Amino acid sequence: MSEERGAKSANIFDVARLAGVSHQTVSRVLNDLPNVRPATRARVEQAIAQLRYSPSPAARALVTRRTRTIGLVTPGTADFGPTSIAMHFNVAARAERYSVDAVTSPDPDPASVRTVIEGLLRQRVDAIVLIVNHIGVLEVVRGLELSVPVVAAAATQRRHPNLVSIDQYRGARAAVRHLAELGHTRILHLAGPPSNPDSLERLRGWRDELAARGLVAVEPPHGDWSAASGFQIGTSLDVERGTAVFAANDHMAIGLVSALRSRGLRVPDDVSVVGFDDVPEAAYLLPPLTTVRQDFQALGELIMQKALLAVEEPGELTEDTPIATHLIVRESTRPVD
Known part of the structure; x- marks a missing residue:
């Protein structure tokens, strides 16, 4: 009975002590993050099983300071490009076991965008992704002091490590x-x-x-x-x-x-x-x-990769080459007679 009571009250620090590692290492194993040696991972997993430790999402967020949720800001339109980008980004996020909290910004004015972003920050998202359809939005984002990284999908002549685009x-x-x-x-x-x-x-x-x-x-x-x-x-x-x-x-x-x-x-x-x-x-x-x-699937995947890197290794962000397009020749064009 005492063993069962102890197992129920086990926390991440108990797991860390039993495995002989730091609680940060236990957190990385729980979140299936890289840079944990296989032998260390196995030792942590054995301790988790022995203690029957099963953290709640809230407890995990408190320890890691992460919610594994990304805020997605989309334009308030049903246009093909932004809709396709958002869909493929959601698929890429699920593949990485992240949730997406998606909101639309009906107006591109600074006040509207700022309100939407502040709402996402209150949800304690790990990063914010913007699909940009108005040049004013980029200027708004550049002027904000945010506590989480921001990645924007936007075509522009000005390259930036936090921008991704199709050419x-x-x-x-x-x-x-x-x-x-x-x-x-x-x-x-x-x-x-x-x-x-x-x-x-x-x-x-x-x-x-x-x-x-x-x-x-x-x-x-x-x-x-x-x-x-x-x-x-x-x-x-x-x-x-x-x-x-x-x-x-x-x-x-x-x-x-x-x-x-x-x-x-x-x-x-x-x-x-x-x-x-x-x-x-x-x-x-x-x-x-x-x-x-346009390869919207590749763009959605690149946005997710960039967001992950911004969360895990913010100092490692570099400028990306825009994704190439492909001309598809069909029957609406012909040589001049």
């Missing part, structure tokens, strides 16, 4: 290069929102590729990522036979193709169109859409 700039240049190599000399751009980091990088890539080829850049209209905005802009876009259009995302490209068809223009016979994202339906459109594929 929007080179993806855009590849799209424009493809059209130019088909013989198009008038390549328009249907841009995304002017405050969105991805949109700005794709716009920069379009401009730079045209400049490198000595082609004129016509000031682009801006949509809101939706097919409806692509259609609306497409009804009045100044296109003629031989024109090509690089749309900043697939959904706007879908609306654009529909608008061109309503005007009696054929894609790709009269106008070639390239999108960006490679949404699941892109391959099944009429015509199938040439587009730039």
Whole structure:
């Protein structure tokens, strides 16, 4: 009876004494963290079994000062890119046995973002991850003094150890290069929102590729990522036979193709169109859409790896090379006659 009573009251320090290690080492074993020698791990596990020690999540958090929870701040939209990133990040977090406390920031203004982050900090998250869709959010985060590491998914020219991204700039240049190599000399751009980091990088890539080829850049209209905005802009876009259009995302490209068809223009016979994202339906459109594929799974996994490193070894963070995109050539583009 006394043995059972002792087992029930065993704590992490009892385990540490029995195994002949520090309580921090016991914590690392309990949380399945690296840098514990196999023999030491086995000794700790034997002590845990002998004492029948089973810490509650609350007790474990008190000892490790960690909750194995990451706060995720997503934009208040249902756009394909941010939604896909969030989904793959959640999968990667579960694989590492972390929980995700996800919240949306409906407004990109500083006060709204600050309120959301402060709410996550009250939940004692180990780190905060932001999926950024407004350039102002990055400035807010840079100005905050936080007690936990922050990792942001954001396309930007300015590299930082806490930023990860897909290479929007080179993806855009590849799209424009493809059209130019088909013989198009008038390549328009249907841009995304002017405050969105991805949109700005794709716009920069379009401009730079045209400049490198000595082609004129016509000031682009801006949509809101939706097919409806692509259609609306497409009804009045100044296109003629031989024109090509690089749309900043697939959904706007879908609306654009529909608008061109309503005007009696054929894609790709009269106008070639390239999108960006490679949404699941892109391959099944009429015509199938040439587009730039983003690896959202790789980005979600990279965000989680970066967050883990920021928690475990904050001094080891380094700048990452943006994840490469891939041009997917289908039937919405063709050579100029």
